[in-house]
Amino acid sequence: MFDSLTFFDLLLLVSATGTLSLLVLKYIRTARLRASLPPGPRGVPLIGNIFDMPSSREWERFTEWGRKYDHAENVGRQELHLFGPPEFPMLGEMMGWDRGLVLSHYGERFRTFRRLLHRFMGTRTVVAQHHDTPENLIEHLRRYAKTYQRVGALDMTWRSRTAGAVVLDLCGDELVHIAEVASLEFSRAATPGAFLVDSLPFLRHFPEWFPGAGWKKLGREWRADTHKVVDTPFEYVQKRRTAGIAGTSFVDVNTKDNMSEHDADILKWAAVSIYFGGSDTMVSATSSFFLAMTLYPGVMKKAQAELDAVVGSHRLPTFEDRDRLPYLNAVIKEVLRWAPVTPFGGHHRLMEDDIQDGHLIPAGSAVIVNIWGLLHDEKIYSRPMIFDPERFIATExxxxxxxxxxxxxxxxxxxxxxxHLADASLFLYIATILAAFDISKAVDDCGRVIETNAEFTSGLVSHPSPFQCSIKPRSLDAISLIREANMVEP
Known part of the structure; x- marks a missing residue:
């Protein structure tokens, strides 16, 4: 019988046998733990709840599960326990992101990342050193306003002279394209359940030609994009340093002469981790701000009245004004609560067994905090679906x-x-836009108002679905400030 088998037939047989063995072992282990695991939706033997995982608006399904299966009395419990290894084979080993901060296991590499980032932007005092001088503030606002629709926070996180000076002084269409492509691929691969191999990690051992393993080819293509976004800006900084051009960016400050290959690897991955931690999230937050002002014009008018009273109409707001702008600060908090940029935050993995409320959470399990669920929990926030900054202003x-x-x-x-850097940057941007512009619903060519809704995309970073709005200068004084800051093309 076996003499007639081809090599590939034999390989398929071995693979199928190995897969069945792994599934049986998983089922036995799950059966042993089932009585002590936290309550949850009933899964299918061997493969668990793979088919229950939502493909869109995941936060709503997870919130529903939290309300149905959570028997704890403490307020605001919104956790999703995935009893399987949160290894993210697609994002990690296939695309190469296991070299970065997000997927680094706790250890020396992770601690080195945290030390580097903490020294550069880990406290409010350190972040204050990156605040703009008046002349750099104008330059930053001009670049950020001009490129908002095209590259979002790229200038903010990859320049060496502004409040967002965290990586390097580099811009241009090529890098913009590289960053945008890698960002979209990262977000897609990091979405829970996006690829079957993340739920069944043993599939990583199957050859690319095996049915259902097409993700490997996609992973190889995306890995090339990962290397581009990691290596290209780092190489640019090194060439600039060789030419004797000094900079104040994160990479410049931490580059040393005759760096070892290991130290260079740590530095460039730390730099790209900064960018990916703040670029897409900043675009999401500012987009949600524009959507909120479009839908809630009364909030915008009240924030503008406060700005007019504190700042006046003859200059733009600065960081020094912040403590005197309580309503504006409440608007920023509500933007972050109403439309959280990362509905699930970062994934956590248990390093050892843990007992919570009498239930076992096995070592190796992934724990995902449903941040959206917490920020829309009626036990914590009144009328959570409504955009209302007043909730953050105490009264008698x-x-x-x-x-x-x-x-x-x-x-x-x-x-x-x-x-702290994200918070400071968001304040500067929102305060400046509200001081200079009115935001309202757009109208079509016939003068009819174009209605829009508060809808958001799925993914690791959530964005408002495409919408239209009208952005106009508030007054003649605002036009003068805009021209002075060169925030628009002449």
Whole structure:
């Protein structure tokens, strides 16, 4: 019988046998643990809840599960436990992102990343050193306003002279394209359930020609894009340094003469981790701000009235004005709560067995915090689907609701190292836009108002679905400020 088998037939037989063995072992282990695991949707033998995983608006399904299966009394419990290895074979080993901060296991490489990022932007005091001088503020606003629709936060995170000076002084269509492509691929691959191999990691061992293994070819193509976005800007900085051009970027500051290959690898991956941690998220937050102002014009008018009273109409706001702008700060908090940029934040992995509320969470399990669910929990926020900055302003009759910053930026070792920089940058951008522009619903060629809804895309980073709005200067004074700042093309 076996003499008639071809090599590929034999390989298929071995692969199928190995797969069946792994599934049986998984089923036995799951059966042993089933009685002590937390409650959840009933899965299918051997493959669990793979087919229950939503492909869009995941946060809503996870919130539904949280309400149905959570028997804990503590408020705001929104966790999803995935009893399988959160290895992300597609994003990690196939695309190469296991070299970066997000997928690094806790150890020396991870700790080195955190030390580098903390020294550069880990505290409010350090971030204050990156605040713009008046002349650089104008340059930053001009570049950011001109490129918002095209590249979003690219200038903000990859320039060496502005408040977003975190990586390098480099721009241009080629890098813009490289960054945009890699960002989209990263977001897609990091979405829970996007690729079957992330739920069944043993599929990584199957050859590319095997049915269902087409993701390997896609992974190889995306890996090339990963290397481009990691290597290209780093090489640019090194060439600039060789030419004697000094910079103040993250890479410039941390580059040393005769760096070892290991140290260079750490530095360039730390740099790209900064960019990917802040670029797409900044575009998401500012886009959500424009959507909110389009839908809630009363909020915009109130924030503008506060700006007029504190700043006046003859200059743009600065960081020094922030403490005197409580309503504007509340608007920023509500943007982050109403439309969280990362609905699930970073994934966590248990290093050892843990007991929570009498239930076992096995070592190796992935724990995903449903940030969207927490920020829209009626036990925490009143009327959570409504955009209402007043919830963050205490009165004699009511205390303010929980600051979303304490939820949005993650927890423990995996908390966002750039949270203070992101907060400062978002304040500067929103304050400037509100001081200079009115935002309203767009109208078509016949003068009819174009209605829009608060809808958002799925993915690791969520964005408002495409919408239209009208952006116009507020006054003659605003036009003068815009021209002075060169925020638009002449």
């Amino acid at each position: 009759k009511m205390s303010s609701e929980i600051d979303p910053h304490s939820i949005l930026f993650g927890y423990g070792r995996r908390s966002c190292p750039g949270m």
